[in-house]
Amino acid sequence: MKKITPLCFISLLLSLPFIIFYQPWVNALPPTPRHASPEQLEKTVRYLTQTVHPRSADNIDNLNRSAEYIKEVFVSSGARVTAQDVPIAGGPYKNIVADYGPADGPLIIIGAHYDSVSSYENDQLTYTPGADDNASGVAGLLELARLLQQQAPKTGVQLVAYASEEPPFFRSDEMGSAVHAASLERPVRLMIALEMIGYYDSA
Template identity: 50%
Template structure:
């Protein structure tokens, strides 16, 4: 996740309508009638994060051996969960990298894609960015295996989200998205899991790039966020509504133009480039997590109980979309 704005509001003129503000912020009135959600193991989430952030380090693009070890670990876990696993190899600057894909549900037809990048920015543990997203992906695999969805769901782990390949065609997600478009695959929605493990109840712990955001979002970093671009508010609303019903964890969202810095700062943008609908699910990165892109981004700093709630919400969203 790039070190720019992740959690963005669109600065609207004073004459902007309430309807416009609602479109951006997606408020949801009324109580939260909880739906039964399957249990997610906080202990397994922590074990996955520790494996990625402690055993396979460093796992930036200059250490392909560790990236390959991480990919093998992910593949083994997805196979153990019961997925139909395949590996998509691709070469960048003379080095082979790989996307790991696990499919659940029907083999044919329209599909839902959920992805997370497993590389790191530099020689850091990168527990939140993005071992947390990959851990969520692996636990989601267990839930989908236990009750296969009616629509095909592909879980994809990507390398090369971080610099110097960020926003280039060399990103693992860009390779995957292009391959789907080339095959004529219809994607109902792509969800990018980008940092889902850091939460805090401290007052003032949630930071913002614009002061106006304080009027619309909490000051405590105790929530998860769904981010989408203009024109795809319906997808954001469906994901947000499903996640809110799956657990007590607060869920907020925003829709903004893609040119606003931060709106496209993860793998979901690769699918936008191919014309697919996509959203990002995130804890807002450095606007909350002071350990972002440092050696302090370790497994001990994450909240696995609330991270488990995020996975419950993502699972509920997948089922709603399917």
């Protein structure tokens, strides 16, 4: 049995809006193919790793600028966008939530965290660029937003950019994803986390 390559997996993931939600009429002409933009993927990664670096918990201004960038892309895609407060010390931290399709019924949730990690090495605080972990996931999330803009899904879809996923909040109820999950009132059909999808050098 052949193994699926990471590049194929990412391509399939970015094809989700077409695969899951397109339901053609009988004898209808095939739809125009929709593709993710490698240029946009790279633009997002560069913005998050260079313009607003570092994005660790102690750099709240850069996190807020990151959240605003994500929000602008979501709004331009035609989504219903909300900023969800993550009420923890050191904030304000915010999840950015974009809704597509029906406003009730089951949800498909696709999320990615936009913060990055910091650590101490030889008693010095160091900051990672956070390119793979997790600017790459955010780039994929924003490309899904652009693809969803082209055709509204028939099932509710929620794209979520999570705050406060890295230490000191990792594995706690203060993670942005935990706060978001606790707030959900609609049944969830599927959840996909876009985490470190940029390990390979090709989009």
